[in-house]
Amino acid sequence: xxxxxxxxxxxxIGIIAHIDAGKTTTSERILFYTGVSQKxxxxxxGQATMDWMAQEQERGITITSAATTCFWRKHRxxxxxxxxxxxxxxxxxxxxxxxxxxxxxxxxxxxxQPQSETVWRQADRYGVPRIAFINKMDRLGSDHQRCLAExxxxxxxxxxxxxxxxxxxxxxxxxxxLLEMKFLSYSKDASDPTKFDVLPVPAELQAEAEAARGxxxxxxxxxxxxLIEDFLEGGEISAERLRAALRRGCLDLKCVPVLLGSAFKxxxxxxxxxxxxxxxxxPADIKPVSGLDPKGDAVERxxxxxxxxxxxxxxxxxxxxxxxxxxxxxxxGTLKSGDQVFNxxxxxxxxxGRLLKMHANxxxxxxxxxxxxxxxxxxxxxxxTGDTLCDEARPVVLEKMHVPEPVIHVALSxxxxxxxxxxxxxxxxxxxxxxxxRVKSDRETGEIIISGMGELHLEIIADRLVREFKVGVNxxxxxxxxxxxxxxxxxxxxxxxxxTGGRGQYGHVWxxxxxxxxxxxxxxxxxxxxxxxxxxxxxxxGEGALEACRKGGTRAGFPVxxxxxxxxxxxxxxxDSSEMAFALAGSMCVKEGLRKGGSIILEPIxxxxxxxPEEFVGDVMADISxxxxxxxxxxxxxGSKIIKADVPxxxxxxxxxxxxxxxxxxxxxxxxxxxxxxxxxxxxxEVVALREKKRQEGK
Numbered sequence: 001x002x003x004x005x006x007x008x009x010x011x012x013i014g015i016i017a018h019i020d021a022g023k024t025t026t027s028e029r030i031l032f033y034t035g036v037s038q039k040x041x042x043x044x045x046g047q048a049t050m051d052w053m054a055q056e057q058e059r060g061i062t063i064t065s066a067a068t069t070c071f072w073r074k075h076r077x078x079x080x081x082x083x084x085x086x087x088x089x090x091x092x093x094x095x096x097x098x099x100x101x102x103x104x105x106x107x108x109x110x111x112x113q114p115q116s117e118t119v120w121r122q123a124d125r126y127g128v129p130r131i132a133f134i135n136k137m138d139r140l141g142s143d144h145q146r147c148l149a150e151x152x153x154x155x156x157x158x159x160x161x162x163x164x165x166x167x168x169x170x171x172x173x174x175x176x177x178l179l180e181m182k183f184l185s186y187s188k189d190a191s192d193p194t195k196f197d198v199l200p201v202p203a204e205l206q207a208e209a210e211a212a213r214g215x216x217x218x219x220x221x222x223x224x225x226x227l228i229e230d231f232l233e234g235g236e237i238s239a240e241r242l243r244a245a246l247r248r249g250c251l252d253l254k255c256v257p258v259l260l261g262s263a264f265k266x267x268x269x270x271x272x273x274x275x276x277x278x279x280x281x282x283p284a285d286i287k288p289v290s291g292l293d294p295k296g297d298a299v300e301r302x303x304x305x306x307x308x309x310x311x312x313x314x315x316x317x318x319x320x321x322x323x324x325x326x327x328x329x330x331x332x333g334t335l336k337s338g339d340q341v342f343n344x345x346x347x348x349x350x351x352x353g354r355l356l357k358m359h360a361n362x363x364x365x366x367x368x369x370x371x372x373x374x375x376x377x378x379x380x381x382x383x384x385t386g387d388t389l390c391d392e393a394r395p396v397v398l399e400k401m402h403v404p405e406p407v408i409h410v411a412l413s414x415x416x417x418x419x420x421x422x423x424x425x426x427x428x429x430x431x432x433x434x435x436x437x438r439v440k441s442d443r444e445t446g447e448i449i450i451s452g453m454g455e456l457h458l459e460i461i462a463d464r465l466v467r468e469f470k471v472g473v474n475x476x477x478x479x480x481x482x483x484x485x486x487x488x489x490x491x492x493x494x495x496x497x498x499x500t501g502g503r504g505q506y507g508h509v510w511x512x513x514x515x516x517x518x519x520x521x522x523x524x525x526x527x528x529x530x531x532x533x534x535x536x537x538x539x540x541x542g543e544g545a546l547e548a549c550r551k552g553g554t555r556a557g558f559p560v561x562x563x564x565x566x567x568x569x570x571x572x573x574x575x576d577s578s579e580m581a582f583a584l585a586g587s588m589c590v591k592e593g594l595r596k597g598g599s600i601i602l603e604p605i606x607x608x609x610x611x612x613p614e615e616f617v618g619d620v621m622a623d624i625s626x627x628x629x630x631x632x633x634x635x636x637x638x639g640s641k642i643i644k645a646d647v648p649x650x651x652x653x654x655x656x657x658x659x660x661x662x663x664x665x666x667x668x669x670x671x672x673x674x675x676x677x678x679x680x681x682x683x684x685x686e687v688v689a690l691r692e693k694k695r696q697e698g699k
Contacts, residue, residue, distance in 0.1 A: 003370060005075070005076050007282060007283055007284045007303060007305075008282045008284050008285075009076060009282065010075070010076050010078070010372045011075060011076070011077045011078065011100070011281075011282060012098070012100045012329075012374055013077060013078070013100070013102060013103060014065075014079070014080040014081075014095045014099045014103070015081050015082060015103050015105060016092055016096070016103070016120075016122075016123065017104060017106065017115070017116060017119065018107070018113035018119075018670075019083075019115060019670065021106060021116070022107065022135040023081060023082070023105050025135075025264050026103070026105055026133065027079065027081040028263075029263045029269040030070060030077075030079065030269065030272075030273060032193075033072075033194065033269055033270055034071055034072050034077070035070070035071075036068065036069075036359065065080050065081065065083065065092070065094070065095045066080070066081050066358075067079070067080045067327065067358045067359075067374060068081075072273045072274075072277060073273075073277050075277045077277075078373070080099065082119075089119075089122075089436070090403060090404065090435055092118075092119050092122055093122055093401055093402055093404070094314045094401050096119075096122050096123055096125075096126045096128055097126055097312070097314055098329035100128070100129070100280065100281045100282070100283055100286050101128060101276070102129070102130045102131075103131055103132075103133055103272065104116070104119070104120065104123070104131070104132045104133070104256075105133050106151075107135060107139075108137045108139060108142035108144055108147060108260075109139050109142050111143070111146050111147040112150035113670065114607060114609050114670050114672055115670065115672065116154075116155075117154055120155050120157075125402065129250045129251050129279075129280060129281055130250070131250065131256060131257045131272075131275050131276070131280060132256050132257070132258045133258075133260075133263075133268070133272050134260050134261075135261060136264070137165055137168075137261060137262050137268075138169060138170060138262040138264075138265050139169065139262075141169075141637070142172075144161075144165060148161060151256070151258075157255075158219070158223075158254065158255045158256060160216055160220065160246060160257050161216065161258045162177070162178055162216070162258060162259055163176060163260045163271070164178065164205065164208065164209055164212055165260055166202070166205065172262060172267065173185065174196070174267070175261070175267075175271070176205060176209045177271070178209060178212055178213045178216055179213075179239040179242050179243060181201055181210075181213065182199065182200070183199040183200060183205075184196050184197075184199075184268075184271065185197040185198075186265075186266070193266035194266075196270070216242070217237055217242065219255070220245045220246065220249065220255075223245070223249045223255060224245040226245065227245055246278070246279055250279045251281050251285055257279050259275055283303040283371060284303050284372075288301055288302040288303065288332075289301050289303075289331040289332070289398060290399075291310070291388065291396040291397050291399065292396065292397050293396055294395055299396050301331055301333075301396060302332060303331065303332060303372055304333075304371055305333065305370050307332035307371065308333050308391040308393070308394035308396075309334070309335060309389070309390050309391040310330075310331045310332045310333060310391075310396050311331060312386070312387075312388055312389075312398050313326050313327065313328055313380070313384065313385060313386065313387045313389065314329060314386070315327035315385060315433075316385055316432050316433045317376075318433065318468070320468075322354070322356070322363065322378050323378060324378070324380070325376045326377045326380045327358075327374070327376050327377075328374070328375055328376070328377055329373075329374050330369045330370065330371055330375065331371065331398070332371050333371060333391065334368055334369065334370050334371070335352060335355065335368065335369040335389075336367060336368045336369075337352055337353070337354055337355050337366075337367055337368075338352060338353075339351070339352045341391075342395060343383050343387050343388070343389055344389075344395040344397045345386070345397055346382060348382055349392070350380050350381065350382065350383055350389065351379055352377050352378075352379060353377070353378045353380075354377070354379065355367065355368070355369055355375050355378075356375060356376040357375060358375075358376050363376070384432055385432075385435050386400035386435070404436055405481070406436060406437070406438055406451035406452050406481055407453060407454070407481045407606075407649060407673050408451065408452060408453070408454060408455065408457075408458065408478050408479070408481055408649065409451045409479040410450055410452075410458050410475050410476055410477070410478055410479065411442075411447045411448065411475070411476030411477075411479070412448045412450050412462070412474070412475055413448060413473065414471060414473055415473060415474055416472060419471050419472070422469070423469075423471045423473065426465055426468075426471050427439045427448075427450070429469075430465075436452065436457075437450070437452050437457070437461060438451040438452075442694075454671075455653065458475070458478075462475055477653075480604060480648075480649050480650040482556070482602065482604075483558050483559055483560065483561040483562075483601070483604075483676055484552070484553030484554075484556070484558045484559070484560050484561075484594070484601055484602065485515055485516075485560060485561055485602055486515050486563060486593070486594060486597030486598055487515060487597065487600055488515070488597055489512065489514040489597070490512075490513050490593055490596045490597045491510060491511070491513075491568075492510070492511050492513065492589050492590075492596060493508075493510050494508075494511075494586075494588045494589035494592060495507075496508070496582075496584045496588065498581075504573075504575075504576040505578065505580070505581040506577045507537070507541075507572070507577060507578075507581035507583075507584060508533075508572065508585060509533065509541055509567060509585045509589050510567070510568055510569035510570055511541075511568070511586070511590065511593060512566040512568055513563060513564070513593040513596075514564045515564075515597075516562040516564050517562065518562060518675045518676055518677060519562070520562045520563075520564070521561060521562065522546055522549055522550075522560070522563055522565075523563070524545060524546055524565050524567075525564065525565075525566045525567070526541075526566070528568060529569075532569055532570055532572075533570040533571070533572060534572060537572065537582040538567060540579035540580070540582040540583040541567050541582050541583065541585065542565070542567070542586065543583055544583030544584060544586030544587035545565045545586040545587060545589065545590045546565070547583075547587060548586070548588075548590040548591055549561075553594050553599040554591070554594045554595045555599040555684075555688065556684075556687060556691050557691065558601060560599075561602065562602070562676065565590060567586070570585075600678050600679070600684070601679040601684045601687060601688075602677060602678055602679060603649065603650055603679040603683075604648070604649045604650075604676055605647065605648055605674045605675050605676065606646070606647050606648070606649050606671045606672065606674055607644070607671065607672050607673075607674040608624070608644070608645045608647045608669060608670075609669060609670050609671075610642070610643040610645075610659065610668070610669045611637065611640050611642055611667060611668050611669070612640060612641055612643065612663050613639070613663065613667070614639070614640070614641050616664075616666070616667060617634070617641050619662045619663070620643055620663065620667065621634075621643060623658060623659075624645050624647060627648065627651035627652065627655075628648050628651055629645045629651070630646050630647075631643060632646060646674055649673075650683075652671065655671075656669070
């Protein structure tokens with residue numbers, strides 16, 4: 001079947017930002033201007049198309065990433081609107097894993113906020129080209145120049161401003177396009193939000209506009225050799241050549257084109273759509289996706305319908321009408337309804353039942369997906385987030401996505417004990433949908449423990465259990481996701497020997513355990529010399545060692561992190577040695593090493609940002625100090641103060657109520673995970689005692 005549009009006319013983009021910067025409002029305007037929606041949906045009245053979940057409409061926030069398709073200037077735009085709240089960062093992570101370009105939305109008042117930095121780093125991790133939209137230019141205190149400065153300082157980006165604002169704050173009336181040197185004057189007639197006039201640049205702004213255009217040309221000439229000669233000679237450079245240079249710089253991650261506007265007031269969205277088409281890449285512009293073949297060799301799959309199939313499952317969702325949906329990014333080849341595909345991650349075959357194009361929670365059935373498409377498949381039984389689907393004759397395993405570790409735990413139980421099985425099935429579905437949500441049974445207390453990225457994350461999970469799965473649940477008090485590590489390096493020997501009458505078990509290892517810097521995670525290496533432990537057993541030792549770390553340290557049984565384990569010596573038996581024997585030896589050796597290395601408890605430290613009127617600064621900072629927090633900086637934003645601090649998560653539960661009390665409800669805060677650090681010994685003793693009490697109660 002012939003393509004409707006060439007692959008070069010496809011854009012797979014996402015909208016990313018800090019919470020309340022205007023992502024969903026911008027997405028709603030894009031849908032309206034591209035003709036997908038006939039009516040503009042507003043976040044504040046719960047009518048936004050992309051915020052379709054009941055929990056999103058009630059809270060006015062985006063919780064799950066929503067995908068849709070629209071068309072602009074004969075280009076197809078596959079759009080994903082992502083959450084801004086840090087508790088739902090996995091939605092941003094998996095979206096960026098499969099997108100080719102991103103629109104980063106910044107609030108013209110708040111500028112580069114904490115979650116702005118987080119999502120920017122996520123885009124850096126996957127090398128995704130970006131354009132920026134400085135939104136809310138009509139707001140009191142808006143300052144696009146400060147946004148540009150913070151993009152340079154906080155994000156290490158090179159912003160290229162393509163527009164100048166005409167008017168400011170409530171008098172914001174339009175934009176000067178620095179490429180075409182035209183004035184985009186937006187109609188004051190609110191009944192026609194699509195209308196704007198293209199006029200000559202106002203005389204009073206001519207000099208400022210020429211200077212800004214000259215600065216833009218100079219920046220691009222530094223990046224692009226094709227412009228340097230004309231720039232040095234003072235020659236006029238056309239808008240077309242500047243657009244081409246901007247596109248090359250954007251695709252090479254050298255610069256970020258920046259546009260201005262107010263999505264809520266319908267100003268600046270059409271130029272933003274033009275920028276998506278002009279500057280962000282098509283699937284054909286990005287490097288061929290790479291993966292590993294069965295031999296472990298690197299292979300590439302170009303964005304071509306003729307190439308072997310390679311698709312990545314990046315999201316699972318339960319749909320009340322069609323059942324289990326698996327969202328796929330097709331990198332190469334084509335996919336048809338009824339096709340038999342190979343899950344190379346798990347080594348099994350899957351059958352594609354139906355293929356759907358999604359528009360938020362609405363769906364359109366299609367017969368075929370082509371290279372570059374983002375679609376949902378019905379009928380996949382065993383594929384999960386991060387799995388690769390491919391041609392069985394030409395298998396490839398694509399790189400998985402990064403999944404953050406949960407920082408908060410809550411005990412959960414069904415209100416009606418007869419619903420225990422129903423609860424288990426519901427939790428299993430939620431875990432398959434959300435890789436950052438974990439469920440386990442505490443072996444000592446018998447409790448079901450759910451883990452997530454924050455209080456709101458788990459609150460939404462509990463709400464979904466009641467609404468979607470009709471299971472009433474009781475939630476316990478939040479618990480901190482403590483970790484353990486060692487304080488000193490040590491070398492440990494363990495010999496696993498067992499004779500049972502037949503073939504015995506023999507595994508002998510020497511391991512070196514060393515503490516790592518905060519954020520180091522778990523690292524396993526081998527440094528065996530002379531074959532004292534054959535290579536075929538090295539992985540088994542590592543699996544046993546790391547599994548012992550995950551099961552818990554010796555101080556209080558919390559999972560171990562920031563630890564390096566090195567296998568450097570040992571011995572084996574020609575007959576009795578096996579992978580199982582060496583895995584057991586590695587596990588027991590680590591347990592002994594954790595005792596010998598002086599295991600300590602680590603607590604998660606959160607990066608806190610509080611925006612408060614100046615008169616409450618003293619009270620807020622005093623409260624942070626009581627919570628064992630350390631203030632990192634105090635800045636001014638308009639008439640408010642911004643307090644940035646590092647605070648232990650264990651002291652922050654219910655913080656919003658205390659902050660409201662101290663500031664008459666006039667302050668707000670954001671908080672995200674920062675790092676782990678040692679828990680003070682006095683607090684550690686309390687944590688160990690409480691854990692031991694629960695252990696005894698569970699017996």
